[in-house]
């Protein structure tokens with residue numbers, strides 16, 4: 192170990208920075224998280240630095256650094272992006288007793304700044320002695336994902352609550368209490384009611400643990416996104432980490448199910464428009480049966496649970512049985528599909544609204560406001576539209592839609608087997624399923640892939656490799 196990690200007391204101490212550009216700003220963003228008294232020397236400071244100075248967050252001296260400027264400074268950052276100037280300010284500050292860092296110059300620096308995960312007062316510093324900044328960033332991202340955002344607040348409030356928790360027997364009981372607090376009840380309370388909700392949550396949790404009552408059942412309706420596990424939200428990841436039971440749709444990919452806690456029970460509650468399925472009543476019953484045992488149930492739905500997910504029926508089931516629930520939003524298929532073709536769902540010069548439609552509903556093919564949709568420039572994201580392509584096409588043409596309106600079908604959006612088929616309304620395959628589309632597919636009406644639009648606007652039906 193060539194560098195020894197320590198946490199330096201900087202509250203009320205001076206830290207100097209020489210430089211007024213991007214490099215200085217990057218360091219200042221970190222330094223401003225501390226309680227240090229910061230002085231910046233820059234003849235030509237960036238507006239951001241000027242603003243920080245105006246807000247009283249640092250002292251700005253609008254000239255190059257001189258001898259005497261670093262007196263009493265604990266740390267000095269030479270951040271002028273100019274080797275000669277950096278050497279000069281570093282020498283000045285070192286002579287005046289400061290520890291000196293020359294940004295991006297490991298060799299001539301007395302200390303280096305680690306990658307930081309900030310959950311004040313919990314701070315994680317990651318260093319690789321300059322060997323692999325990429326690795327440090329990856330570790331940081333991993334920890335960021337794992338540590339709840341309010342962890343700092345929780346740690347502060349938890350510390351004050353320590354004497355109370357001593358009411359619990361030492362060992363397992365106390366550990367379980369704190370684990371429940373930091374990774375369950377605490378973040379949830381913070382989320383729902385802010386800092387003020389944490390203390391009551393601690394009290395309630397302590398009361399619960401003291402009487403060793405079984406945990407309160409909870410159902411989290413979690414959006415799993417379109418299939419790529421990297422498109423899961425951090426909250427979805429955490430819910431999967433904590434789940435006792437995961438009741439999932441057929442569209443949930445194995446890669447996502449892998450992320451569930453190893454001990455979790457996985458229940459396939461697949462429901463397919465026209466195929467073998469678990470009825471909604473059965474799914475509701477499953478949720479109740481599992482939640483009754485005090486389990487933490489994750490009801491995992493593809494995309495966003497609030498979009499064509501029959502979420503309300505399941506929520507009403509929870510309400511009817513007095514089961515607590517929460518909703519974790521996810522990335523809906525329409526977002527993933529437009530991302531795949533390099534387009535926006537809305538565009539100033541084209542459409543100021545976008546419709547999310549379903550191809551079929553409980554009654555069969557779903558009726559919509561076809562007249563409005565048939566107007567030039569309209570955009571719709573059609574879910575469950577594989578079998579209803581002919582119906583949709585017929586309705587739109589009947590209401591005067593331009594037969595040349597672009598239509599793009601994105602199958603398996605965000606997954607390794609993603610396919611993009613670009614066509615025109617007039618040429619739309621009547622049954623996309625029969626035409627070989629076996630995966631979930633989203634029909635984007637009124638949108639062509641950006642590449643096609645730009646390079647070959649006259650193209651008719653094509654499979655697009657993007």
Ligand code: SAH
Nearest residue numbers: 494495498523524574575603604631632633
């Ligand atoms: N709640 C989901 C939609 C469920 S309805 C969401 O927000 O995305 C199921 C329909 O979603 C499928 O028939 C298909 O039209 C669409 N869909 C879901 N995942 C998809 C994917 N990866 N690629 C394309 N379409 C998808």
